[in-house]
Amino acid sequence: MGDTIKRFLANKNTVTLIAIIVMVVVLYLFYNWRVKQAVSTANVCYATQTIPARTLITEEMVSTKNVLADEANAPNVIRNCSDVVGKYASYAAEIPANSLFFNETVMTEEEMPDAAFNDIPDGYTVISYNVDNNSTYGNSIFPDDYIDIYLKTADANEKLIYGKFIQSIKVLAVKDGDGKNVFETTVEDREPAYLLFAVPDDLYLLLMKASYLGLEMVVVPRNNNYTEKAGETLVSSDFLKQMVIEQTAEIPDECVKTETGIAECKLDDNSADTGNTESKQTESKTESGE
Numbered sequence: 001m002g003d004t005i006k007r008f009l010a011n012k013n014t015v016t017l018i019a020i021i022v023m024v025v026v027l028y029l030f031y032n033w034r035v036k037q038a039v040s041t042a043n044v045c046y047a048t049q050t051i052p053a054r055t056l057i058t059e060e061m062v063s064t065k066n067v068l069a070d071e072a073n074a075p076n077v078i079r080n081c082s083d084v085v086g087k088y089a090s091y092a093a094e095i096p097a098n099s100l101f102f103n104e105t106v107m108t109e110e111e112m113p114d115a116a117f118n119d120i121p122d123g124y125t126v127i128s129y130n131v132d133n134n135s136t137y138g139n140s141i142f143p144d145d146y147i148d149i150y151l152k153t154a155d156a157n158e159k160l161i162y163g164k165f166i167q168s169i170k171v172l173a174v175k176d177g178d179g180k181n182v183f184e185t186t187v188e189d190r191e192p193a194y195l196l197f198a199v200p201d202d203l204y205l206l207l208m209k210a211s212y213l214g215l216e217m218v219v220v221p222r223n224n225n226y227t228e229k230a231g232e233t234l235v236s237s238d239f240l241k242q243m244v245i246e247q248t249a250e251i252p253d254e255c256v257k258t259e260t261g262i263a264e265c266k267l268d269d270n271s272a273d274t275g276n277t278e279s280k281q282t283e284s285k286t287e288s289g290e
Contacts, residue, residue, distance in 0.1 A: 044100060129195040132191070142171065148164055
């Protein structure tokens, strides 16, 4: 039997025939696999409407549809709607209606470059405060924590002045020197460099005046109960407030709100009339030779 097989395989025509048969079978199987791949479909998430840049993606904006498997299996395609809902359309471009979702077009709130500015109420202004590990109590101040700001200085007799200045301030973000959120990763250690928070416009002016006067402001964290029962952001000490105001000039507000709200501002008519009156008086004096 062994000799018969050897003679059979030694025949060149037989070997060639076997090789051709094997190649045909392989080509047939490969062809069928490619055809199935080309026509097979997979369920994938897509946008049911145009989603503008920086927009929070909700369930109403997405659905699923069948697309070719090759398209669905592309490495940057997001197939599941659960991986999209609750995230944001990239700040760089909008997502067209009927488009699939891709890794580069969807971002988490923390990945958005201006995520800290998303929920700032009208009439509030953001402050970026320089910090380090020591001033953040060993990097123990987190976004959404509520803090107080104390003021430290000395009076004319070199007596220490130290007390609570502004209370109940919500921390928006803690960022490193490159502007990255400190707590968004556990892969690398990031040193806190900036503490971002927002305060009402009048308190923003007060804090900036204190800063430019060279008064030392100290960030003081509080416990979880203080954060959970956070009150309104307010001045804690009228004494400290008056001390700052007395060392700075007050600039009159020459703007009034229009019917469209705070987005537009124009000079008060009285201010404009006063300016016109002064101008006319000057012109009159010039003409009379005074």
